[in-house]
Amino acid sequence: MKNFFNLIIGVFIGLIAAGLLYLSVRTPAGEPVTLVSSPTPEPIVVYVSGAVKLPGVYRLPVESRLVDAVQIAGGFMDGADIAQVNLAKILEDGEQIIIPGGTQLATPQLTIGGNGLLFTPTPPGGTKVNINLATMEELDQLPGIGPTAAQKIVQYRTDNGPFLRIEDLLKIPGIGPGIFDEIKSMITVSATN
DSSP states (O other): OHHHHHHHHHHHHHHHHHHHHHHHHSOOOSOOOOOOOOOOOOOEEEEEEESBSSOEEEEEOTTOBHHHHHHHTTOBOTTBOGGGSOTTOBOOTTOEEEEOBSOOOSOOOOEEOTTSOEEOOOOOTTOOEETTTOOHHHHHTSTTOOHHHHHHHHHHHHHHOSOSSGGGGGGSTTOOHHHHHHHGGGEESSSOO
């Protein structure tokens, strides 16, 4: 009887071992579960122009409002007519925002910045750049004047003394009548505008 009992236990243990072996080597049934992270929404890109201090193209988070776009564009210029715009408006990708009012400048020159977006290097309306006192960085902000021309202006001042009139900029190689006409309303040689 003892042999019979041992035989039953052996068969039982064998069946359990065979079942475990089968479960461990068989192909799982059903579809595999793949975990996917939720997509992060891409930022929107808007063009802010008009009576803002730094018109240009900016990236903003999805669901941004017009007030966010104005803030990233340097805020309102003096005289901006904010009653004409809905600052709580939710922005859409590719939208152009024009803030009415303010001192109107010539069409700003847009430059591609380090982040790949456009911005304007034009100084705020009403502020004239004194070409006798301006730094290279301030001169570089004028339309058509890049770092090389700004350096030439500063070098000319150093070598020849202050500019007597704004037309003296035409003596700088690389600054022709076209560039001069574009910036003449934005520059001065006097201490007051």
